[in-house]
Amino acid sequence: MAESALHPAAAETPRNASLTDWIAVAAGSLGALLATLDISITNSALPQIQGQIGATGSEGTWIATGYLMSEIVMIPLAAWLTRVFGLRRFLIGTALMFTLFSMFCGLSSSLGAMIAGRIGQGFAGGAMIPTAQTIVRTRLPTHQLPIGTTLFGMTAILGPLLGPVIGGWLTENIDWRWCFFLNLPISVALITLLLTGLPSERMNLAQFIEADWLGILGLAMGLASLTVVLEEGQREHWFDSVLITWLSLASAIGFLLIAIGQWRARTPILRLQLLGNRSFASVLLIGTAVGAGLYGTAYLVPQFLGILSGYNAEQSGSIMLLSGIPAFIVLPFLPRILGRYDLRYMVGAGLLLYWASCFLDTELTTASVGHDFIGSQLLRGCGQILVMMPLSQLSMRSVEARHAGDAAGLYNMSRNLGGTFGLALLGILMDRRSxxxxxxxxxxxxxxxxxxxxxxxxxxxxxxxxxxxxxxxxxxxxxxxxxxxxxxxxxxxxxxAFYALGLAMLACLPLIFLLKKRTAPAGPRP
CATH class of the missing domain: 1.20.58 (Methane Monooxygenase Hydroxylase; Chain G, domain 1)
Structure with missing residues (x-):
């Protein structure tokens, strides 16, 4: 007692995360990077993959759609499955599953096998994204959250950027199959970190038996069907296609089942009551718009360079990688910035920078080439950091720790759905404006x-x-x-298209005033 009185600073020093905690955070971040990387790693290799497995251009799009479809379904299921199997057992199982399906894709020689492998990959990868955010929220003390948030946030930015670059380089210099074989050594490292950093937990099979099965069925039907409708609708001429019509009906039925599950289930698979928290709801809306911007620009820039400027996949990838430079420069200082400044204004500044980057790309001509995108890509990279890092932290701060898993699932699902919606709307816009x-x-x-x-x-x-x-x-x-x-x-x-993306960023600005204001410093406090 007397010693505490003599040394009040020591008594007030908050607990720091242990080495084991940091290993767990590193494992979660590596898993999330692996999952986000594989969303786009095949984009550059699609022509070669299609040629070797005998697929047409329209059929080849299912290689990307299959992954995205199953990943979006799995993301909101991850919190429930973590409660059932325990975090360590669940993540090791999904890492093994991801590795096996990656090898299956790399050895595939037919379109059906490739799509099946990509669906399995996406299902396993979808589990790694929200669980990484949950690990950060539950294993780190409040004053060290900015560091963990930075590690996780980098995966959301670098994954879509590095995917086409790595995929293009492997395809041009080795073989497209290494886009999948590359996952084996990374998965071995991931499983080693998981075994070291996460404690073993008992399974809770009662959660499995008493689950919201109606909501789970609705989630699978609704999200999977909606993803396919949005990805393939433009190519299939929307409701002129029998497939798109039936999938739209299946999607509507799925969302109806989710709504019924909210009312009937004791623990709904999607905790939509969290949307009653206006701060968290605002995070989801901004995250959806930013997802549209992130995936939209990742689609528009390489398409322009490839179709109109004559760039190959590797050259386009080098231009895309420019937006990652600000992330590498700011990374050492980012935790301190996140802990010191009001996150709401950081998000606002990021949205303005993202709008400015899109505005710079509204004056393109037929003579535009890679160097014409240097300024906008660097500006876009700054905007991405200032938006996505604070949003990731705000999504966790806005809810209680016990809801961290469910909140992470909803946040990451909204970002991916935003990307899917954004690409679908851009496809319609590009077609009609052309x-x-x-x-x-x-x-x-x-x-x-x-x-x-x-x-x-x-x-x-x-x-x-x-x-x-x-x-x-x-x-x-x-x-x-x-x-x-x-x-x-x-x-x-x-x-x-760039003008429309910029307007979407500006439209989100009023939402920053609904975000949760920091009530106390993020650093050490009594």
Whole structure:
């Protein structure tokens, strides 16, 4: 008693995380990185994969859709399965499952086998994302949460960025199968960390027997069907397709079952009552918009560079990687920044920077190449850090520790659904705006026919010198004009898409005032 009085500072020093706690956090972060990396690692290798397994371009999209579909279903189930099997047993099981399905994908020689393997991969990977956030929330004391949040948040930023880069490099220099074989040594390291950092827990099979099975069925039906509808709807012409119509109906029935489960189950599989917390609900809304921005720009930039600038996968990946540079620079200082400044204003600043990066990309032309994206990519990287790191911490701070697993599931599900919604809406926008600009340009050319005729005459003379046939030369000139119009229309559609993403970021700004304000410093306190 007397010693405490003589040394009050010692009595007030909060508990620091142990080495075992940090090993657990490292294991969770590595697992989340592995899962987010594999979402996009096959994007660069798709042409080669399709060629070797005999799949068409439209069929090959299921290689990515299968992973995303099962991952989104698993993310909200992770909290319940953790309570049933115990965190250590559950994560080791999913890590082994992820490894086996990765090897299965790497050895696949048919489209059906590849899609089955990707579905299994996504299901296992979906468990690693929210559980990493749960480990951070439950194993670290409050004053060290910013460090754990930084480690977890980096996985959400670097995974989608590194995936296409690593996949492109492996495909160009070794073989596309190594996009999957690479997971074996990483999974061995992950399982070793899990065995070291997490204690063994008893299973609670009563939770399994008494589960909200109606909600689980609805979750699987609703989210899986919705993901496929959003991913494939544009290619299948939406409700002109029987498949999309039936899947939309299945999705509606699934969400109805989830709603019934909320009312009937003692412990619903989705704790939607957490949405009554306006701070947490605001985090989810902003996270959904940021997910759309993250996956949207990760789609638009490589597409522009590949289709209009003639870049290969490795070259496009190097431009995408620029947005990761700010993360590496700020990483050593980020925990201190998160612990010192108001997270709400950090989110606001990040949204503004993300909007500014999109605004810079609204002036693209047919002559734009990789270096034209350097400023916007660096700015985007700064925006991502300032938004995603605080959001990750706020999603945990906004709820009680006992709800950390459920909150992590909802937060990560919202981000992934935001990405899916964003890509679907961008697909619709790009298609419609391309047609709009194409028609407008053709009308403009008709109204200024003298200019068009001069250009056609010039091209015809050039082609005539090459071919010597006047008829062929004139056809080639008209083809050149049509190609130029299509290119200009496509570039204008990309500008519109970046403009829309920027507006989505601005629309989220008022929500920052609903986020939870820090009531006390995040550092040591009595």
């Amino acid at each position: 047609h709009f600009h194409d028609s407008a340009l053709r009308e403009g050319i008709s109204a200024n026919s003298s200019l068009a005729q001069d250009q056609i005459t010039s091209w015809t003379a050039s082609y005539l010198a090459q071919t010597g046939d006047p008829g062929t030369a004139q056809l080639q000139a008209f083809g050149q004009l049509a190609n130029d119009i299509a290119q200009q229309a496509a570039v204008m559609a990309y500008n519109d």
